[in-house]
Amino acid sequence: MDKNFAVIGLGRFGASVAKTLYEMGYEVMAVDKDPHRVQEFSEIVTYVVEVDSTDEKALRALGINNFDVVVVAIGEDIQSSIMTTLILQEIGVKKVVVKATNDLHGKVLYKIGAEKVVFPERDMGVRVVNHLISPTILDYIELADDYSIIEISAGGSFDGKSLEKIDVRSEFGCNVMAIKSDKQINIAPMAQDVIQKGDVLVVIGHNENLRRFESYNLK
């Protein structure tokens, strides 16, 4: 289990990552070159340091290689983002997760050895659009190019029917992973479990099949 994290760059994304990790109980060192940002974070994470992450010596002096995961959340200054990622590889940090601003930036980051590249703006755009065009889809996670997990609010066509009756697997080629109703969550739904209108279904499948499942739900 990863236990301690360093977050470099405290813009909106980095700040949110650092704060969430800290609130979840992890040890978080935050790094920013801007003294005002550093000041703002003094009581929000375990500790915060004012360092320019393109300065290899300074990063080494922080003992950055002792962290399980380092998140590079410098977006706008692509050169700094790439240099920082490269330096972290050289220092031997095990897991480097980097925020990319565009596809090309993302490709370069993977080429130089980033373990994971995230595209928060792009992903959020896709999520918002999915929600706009499919009002019953509450949330959406892209797993691979054509596969996703969706959270969908069950409509009238599912009301009072069991998974078996709907025949989710053979009819739609999807899998209902969980059913949330009121305050309960059933994480291992059985064929006989009955869906009520308004339940939230967590469904995994090919995007094409998920679309068919959703249109049936809207009927």
Ligand code: ATP
């Ligand atoms: P967001 O959209 O998440 O707000 P952004 O993509 O606009 O962020 P930037 O504003 O470019 O990202 O950078 C985020 C933070 O990273 C800023 O607080 C900035 O001071 C810091 N930062 C930029 N370059 C460096 C660097 N070389 N070393 C340390 N911190 C840096």
